[in-house]
Amino acid sequence: MNKIPINIWINDQRYEKLSQVGLEKLTEEVLAGMKVLKIFCTEEQKDRLIKKFPKAKYDQSTTKSIELLPANFKDELFDKVIEKKSTNILSEVL
Amino acid sequence: MKIIGHGNQPIEERILESKTVNNVIKKLNYISISSRVARECINIAYGFFSPLKGFMNSKTLESVCQEMILPSEVLWPIPILLDIKKEEIDKKKLKVGDQIVLSYQGQPLALLDIDEIYQYDKQKIAQTVLGTTDEKHPGVKMLDKWNNYFIAGPIQLINEPKFQPPFDRFWYTPVQLRKLFKEKKWERVVAHQTRNVPHTGHEWLMKGAWFSANGDLSVEKLKTGILVSCIIGPKRVGDFIDEAILLGQQQLNDSSYFRNDVHMTSFVLWDMRYAGPKEALLHAIIRSNLGCTHHMFGRDHAGVGSYYDPYDAHRIFDKVPEGKLNIKPVRILEWWYCPICQEVTYSGLCGHTKERQNFSGTMVRSIIQDKVQPTRLLMRPEVFQTMMQSAEKYGFGSPFCNEKYLKQRQPVFLLSPIS
Numbered sequence: 291m292n293k294i295p296i297n298i299w300i301n302d303q304r305y306e307k308l309s310q311v312g313l314e315k316l317t318e319e320v321l322a323g324m325k326v327l328k329i330f331c332t333e334e335q336k337d338r339l340i341k342k343f344p345k346a347k348y349d350q351s352t353t354k355s356i357e358l359l360p361a362n363f364k365d366e367l368f369d370k371v372i373e374k375k376s377t378n379i380l381s382e383v384l
Numbered sequence: 385m386k387i388i389g390h391g392n393q394p395i396e397e398r399i400l401e402s403k404t405v406n407n408v409i410k411k412l413n414y415i416s417i418s419s420r421v422a423r424e425c426i427n428i429a430y431g432f433f434s435p436l437k438g439f440m441n442s443k444t445l446e447s448v449c450q451e452m453i454l455p456s457e458v459l460w461p462i463p464i465l466l467d468i469k470k471e472e473i474d475k476k477k478l479k480v481g482d483q484i485v486l487s488y489q490g491q492p493l494a495l496l497d498i499d500e501i502y503q504y505d506k507q508k509i510a511q512t513v514l515g516t517t518d519e520k521h522p523g524v525k526m527l528d529k530w531n532n533y534f535i536a537g538p539i540q541l542i543n544e545p546k547f548q549p550p551f552d553r554f555w556y557t558p559v560q561l562r563k564l565f566k567e568k569k570w571e572r573v574v575a576h577q578t579r580n581v582p583h584t585g586h587e588w589l590m591k592g593a594w595f596s597a598n599g600d601l602s603v604e605k606l607k608t609g610i611l612v613s614c615i616i617g618p619k620r621v622g623d624f625i626d627e628a629i630l631l632g633q634q635q636l637n638d639s640s641y642f643r644n645d646v647h648m649t650s651f652v653l654w655d656m657r658y659a660g661p662k663e664a665l666l667h668a669i670i671r672s673n674l675g676c677t678h679h680m681f682g683r684d685h686a687g688v689g690s691y692y693d694p695y696d697a698h699r700i701f702d703k704v705p706e707g708k709l710n711i712k713p714v715r716i717l718e719w720w721y722c723p724i725c726q727e728v729t730y731s732g733l734c735g736h737t738k739e740r741q742n743f744s745g746t747m748v749r750s751i752i753q754d755k756v757q758p759t760r761l762l763m764r765p766e767v768f769q770t771m772m773q774s775a776e777k778y779g780f781g782s783p784f785c786n787e788k789y790l791k792q793r794q795p796v797f798l799l800s801p802i803s
Contacts, residue, residue, distance in 0.1 A: 297750070298754075299750070299751045299754050299756040300756075301756055301757055301758060301759055302759055303757075304756070319723065319741075320741065320747065321721060321741045321742075321743070321744065321747055321748075321762060322584065322721040322728070322741060322758075322759055322761040322762040323759035323761045323762065324747075324751060324758055324759050324762055357750070358753070361753065361754045361755040361756075364754050
């Protein structure tokens with residue numbers, strides 16, 4: 291079951307792209323118009339991500355999300371969400 | 385005309401022309417000093433620490449630790465000390481009455497006339513000044529690393545630092561700032577201390593402080609200014625790089641989020657002790673020497689972890705006897721973003737407590753780390769662009785300090801050889 295989130299920051303430009311594919315409702319506003327889109331992964335995917343990006347970590351105590359993933363990888367995730375019109379895209383990029 | 389600084393004493397720069405000392409210093413003992421001591425030499429010499437004339441002796445240290453005053457009864461909360469190894473004292477046969485050269489970056493920086501060589505319990509300093517001896521406290525860690533002996537005495541700068549770009553355009557001494565404030569016709573100046581690239585929450589801290597400081601003055605002809613006084617000192621991995629802080633703050637002015645006639649950016653060299661309320665007092669003293677009439681204090685000023693209550697740095701000013709401090713604290717609660725009001729608003733005024741969105745440093749950091757441009761309600765686009773340009777130019781691609789930046793960054797200032 292996918293349950294561990296990766297937080298993708300959504301600004302106005304990204305929100306517009308999400309709106310065009312009908313996914314804007316999946317975002318949650320967190321601060322001054324900045325929104326977050328959560329992409330969930332399984333335990334196994336989490337382990338593969340951390341192996342692939344050694345600086346990344348699973349923040350178990352505070353955010354309970356995968357942090358410190360490279361910015362370009364998170365950009366890639368966002369682009370894939372737009373392309374596939376779905377947030378269930380991790381298996382395609384891993 | 386004399387410039388009056390903290391303790392109602394004149395600010396006197398302690399600088400000798402290098403030509404006049406060239407022959408003298410050849411015969412003297414040289415002591416290599418740490419970057420912290422070098423920064424503090426510069427602060428003493430230019431009057432940032434006025435009325436201090438040098439590094440503290442044991443009597444002054446005891447008085448500062450126990451009573452928060454100098455022997456002259458001038459308020460002073462933080463010890464300013466030159467630590468040294470016993471072996472160096474012995475090897476160079478240093479004694480009271482000697483004149484020595486303090487060198488930094490391999491160049492002479494200052495002369496010091498030794499008044500006293502002494503030992504003092506560093507744990508006692510930690511307990512009285514920082515309120516803890518917990519080795520996890522960064523101020524305690526700093527003290528632990530100091531050598532166990534101290535040298536006291538007045539100093540004189542013999543080699544003025546040459547600040548490197550972009551620092552050079554923001555470097556002003558107390559005397560220069562006083563002159564500048566006069567030219568700008570600022571009757572009141574409120575200091576905003578920062579170690580951050582500004583988001584809109586910081587912007588509103590400054591705006592709120594300006595309203596407060598301007599108070600009863602005319603609003604037709606503005607006579608109140610904001611001095612953004614950045615702290616430049618040692619960095620840790622994850623801090624904003626110095627260059628992005630200065631240039632990001634200045635960008636608010638360049639892009640007219642603040643009028644040029646009411647706002648300017650400068651910096652103070654200082655190694656944070658994270659002493660919470662006592663450090664807040666020192667920051668007020670330094671800014672009073674710069675000519676500021678007001679100093680903004682937000683939540684948890686100079687604090688760390690849970691060692692101090694978030695508003696201890698506000699309350700300490702209630703204990704300062706009248707006439708002991710020539711600057712007024714401007715005490716500010718938090719600014720937050722309210723999705724109901726749809727604006728950045730003040731926690732002391734907005735009643736939408738449940739809906740509030742706090743300016744979380746961790747969240748802002750995460751957004752920047754991902755190189756996603758924040759909404760303009762969160763960070764001005766020009767500030768974001770400047771920060772990212774600084775990252776490329778000075779930060780090895782990151783607006784946050786990384787190991788590479790810490791090892792290879794360009795120096796803030798250089799010292800030339802004395803010829």
